[in-house]
Amino acid sequence: MTDLVLWGRASSANLQKARWALEETGAPFDLREVGGKFGGLDTPEFGAMNPNRLVPVLQHGDLTLWESHAVVRYVAAAFGGERFWPADPKARAIIDQWTDWTVTTFQPAWLRLFWLLVRTAPENHDKSAIDAALKQTVAALRMMDAQLEKTDYLAGDAFSYADIVAGVSLYRLTSMEIDLPSLPGVEAWHGRLKERASFEKSVCISYEELRARSVP
Ligand SMILES: N[C@@H](CCC(=O)N[C@@H](CS)C(=O)NCC(=O)O)C(=O)O
Missing domain, CATH: 3.40.30.10 (Glutaredoxin)
Structure with missing residues (x-):
């Protein structure tokens, strides 16, 4: 109980x-x-x-x-103790920075792409809207990639709250029918997150129930 x-x-x-x-x-x-x-x-x-x-x-x-x-x-x-949200004001500020950026910039872009591709039936797909959302998503991923080439996690070398908020995108981004450019930093980060049982259990979950079906 x-x-x-x-x-x-x-x-x-x-x-x-x-x-x-x-x-x-x-x-x-x-x-x-x-x-x-x-x-x-x-x-x-x-x-x-x-x-x-x-x-x-x-x-x-x-x-x-x-x-x-x-x-x-x-x-x-x-x-959590200080496991993913440390009390140190400077460490916390950088975590908050990446989290707020994810919520205002990265998440709206990748979620829009997800809605346009998965939650919209194929016959209603809007190619120019998809291209625009993909462009915004890739621009955000490139920003993350530049950071993740320097540090193991988004807000530094320790796993944090920022990785949770941004990391929930990864299963969907890598399983949607899209062409992503090579992003070595993001790919290495994804590999690190996959080593966490909590990520596999919470995030790597089929979204087929959300897919919009074509009307026969
Ligand atoms: N800003 C809210 C957004 C919550 C939200 O949009 N939840 C969606 C699922 S991701 C929802 O409840 N949709 C209705 C449903 O699942 O039936 C939050 O971060 O908690």
Whole structure:
């Protein structure tokens, strides 16, 4: 029995951030699947937990928390020690910098590409929109690559919260039908993340249930 409950569907990128952070700490938690094919976001009970009606939501005793990054930071503070969110202000500032950049620049680009390619039926694919989203995604990946040629992880030589927030993109980016340029720094970083059981368990998850099908 645990009083730590994570609500959301395993195929959600935002849920994956929270799940990965929890797995990193080893804190026992229950995953209760809601959202997507599981439904349940429109009930009064879910609305009382999260008026935004999105996943993830974390419950820990009397705390109910939504917004994936707030959840990751809470998990880090409550269970992580300094494992992926150190207290040192300068180290934390660089982690926050890469995290904020991911949320404002990298994530909108790769998620748009994912929506255009996977969540839109093939007959409705918009080639020019796909090309534009791919260009933005590659520009962001090149920025990450330049950093990852210098350091093992995004915010330095230690794994951090920034790697969780950016790393949830990797399974999708490498399994979508796109041509990515050679990015040795990003590829080496992906290899390092794959060595973490928490990454494999939380992120390397089929998204086929999200794929838009052609209408026969
Ligand atoms: N800013 C929110 C966004 C959450 C969000 O967009 N969640 C999506 C899944 S990634 C969702 O709940 N979609 C509805 C559904 O799964 O049914 C966060 O970071 O937690």
